[in-house]
Amino acid sequence: MSSEIEELKKTVASLQKEVVRxxxxxxxxxxxYKYGYYLDKCLYKEVADLYADDADTCVEFLGGRFHGKDGVKRLYIGRFSKAFVAGRNGPVHGFLLDHPQLQGIVDVNEDGVHAKGRFRSLMQAGTHESVVGTHxxxxxxxxxxxxYENEYIKQDGVWKIWRLKYFPFWHATFEKGWSQTKPHYVPFLSTLYPEDPFGPDELIEQPMLWPDTRVVPFHYTHPITGDPVADDDLRAPEWGADISTAKPPLTLSAPKRT
Incomplete structure (x- = not known):
């Protein structure tokens, strides 16, 4: 009987662990998903509050890395708010900026405190003709x-964004589509804070943008083989060209601690 009880205890403990996971x-x-909904409506204070209060918190965006909660606020409440909604928190009439969060794949570490997630966004943005003279x-x-290839951390029992890494893979005008998008349609960030009061703390070595089609590395291995994708298969050579001529594979920056 005692052995059966011990087995039941183990089963219950295993089930409890799975429920938590x-x-x-x-x-x-x-x-x-809530991040996307707040971002849609330029609720940048609410976005910033989703991030962890941690020294390793950061955002990577368009070739720049913004460090800590101060860097997060500088990007959203500073740079984005000024550029899109005249410095306010919330939308302005006639401006569209939707960020659907799609295809979420999340993996929680064994410690139950850290996690990684990959998401896709397909954004629609623009202005209404009625605001041409004001926006x-x-x-x-x-x-x-x-x-997105993000990292999350649980603080005081609450999951928060820890390190958000967003790769804006391609842009396209509505009229001409992606086939005629000029390279570097959106320029990479190049001036650091404080020279740029809304700039990043650090520049990233490997920015990429359409028509560059290198693979954003996966935080997970293959679900069947258990293998990562080979580095050369993450690269994107010209049609028929030798792989050695292609740009190096992208890498995901590692946190200072895990």
Whole structure:
């Protein structure tokens, strides 16, 4: 009887652990989806509050890395707010900036405190013709496709964004589509803070943008073979060209601690 009780205890403990894991996965997905909903409406204070209060917290965007909670606020509450909504928190009439969060794949570490997630965004953005004379962007409409490879941390029982790495994979005007997008359609960040009051703390060595089609590395291995994708298969040579002529594979920056 005692052995049966011990087995039952082990089963219950295993089930409890699995329930926590599944709950964590759900909470992290909801966190990322809520991020997208706040970002849609330029609620940048709410976005910044989703990030962890941690020395290793950061955002990577368009070739720049913003460090810590101060860097997060500088990007969203400073740079984005000024550029899109005249410095306010919330939307302005006639400006569209939707960020759907799609295809979420989340993996929680064994420690139950750290996690990684990969998401896709297919953004629709632009202005209505009625605000051409008031919004600094004039009349414009564009598409954007991007990949997130993020890290999350649980603080005081609450999951928060720890290190958000967003790769805006391609841009396209609504009128001409992606086939005629000029290279470097959106310029990479190049001036650091404080020279640029809304600039990054550090520049990233490997920015990429369409028509560059290198693979954003996966945080996970193959679900069947257990193998990572080979480095050369992450590269994107010209049609028929030798792989040695292609740009190096992209890499995901590692946190200072795990």
């Amino acid at each position: 599944l709950s964590d996965l759900d909470e992290i997905r909801k966190l990322q 600094p962007r004039g009349l414009v409409q564009w598409w954007e496709g991007g990949i």
